[in-house]
């Protein structure tokens with residue numbers, strides 16, 4: 275019963291080797307990194323656009339207020355020329371307060387300007403990176419597709435062979451095997467028990483486990499999850 279599965283596993287290992295080669299491909303990894311970047315870039319651009327719009331509005335508002343204050347200062351100057359001596363000190367004091375406020379506003383405007391420049395720089399970097407990612411996705415994607423095409427025929431042959439072999443294996447056993455394979459248990463998935471130990475991880479089975487194995491003929495190693503059988 276187990277023999278058919280072992281033969282199936284030998285052929286399946288070849289398919290697994292092809293799958294591993296494909297998934298380990300550097301070009302595939304690079305293409306995926308580029309794809310991920312390109313998928314996220316729109317969101318980043320939208321965030322930058324929103325931030326830039328908000329800052330530009332703040333800049334305009336502040337510049338407008340500064341202008342209004344400048345006009346008020348010149349009004350105070352006019353008043354200072356015409357008012358009496360007792361009032362002049364108060365008017366000058368007020369004008370000075372306004373001037374101080376204008377100076378601090380100028381600093382705020384400068385900071386805003388720098389922040390906007392920084393956003394523009396980020397935006398330009400993003401644009402450059404997008405062009406690079408598009409190129410990487412195109413080139414590495416093409417190379418990976420070439421690799422995939424080069425193993426396609428062999429892959430189809432093995433798959434066909436496996437489909438034929440599958441019929442010779444006990445369905446319940448096959449289901450167990452496939453579950454392990456889908457669970458990414460490494461090859462070989464099925465091994466023969468040696469001296470009451472798991473030949474894959476070396477764990478010693480308890481007497482109870484050995485008895486269970488002898489009854490069921492096949493069981494799972496609790497440590498490495500591989501399928502262990504006895505003849």
Ligand SMILES: [Zn+2]
Nearest residue numbers: 472475495498
């Ligand atoms: Zn084990």
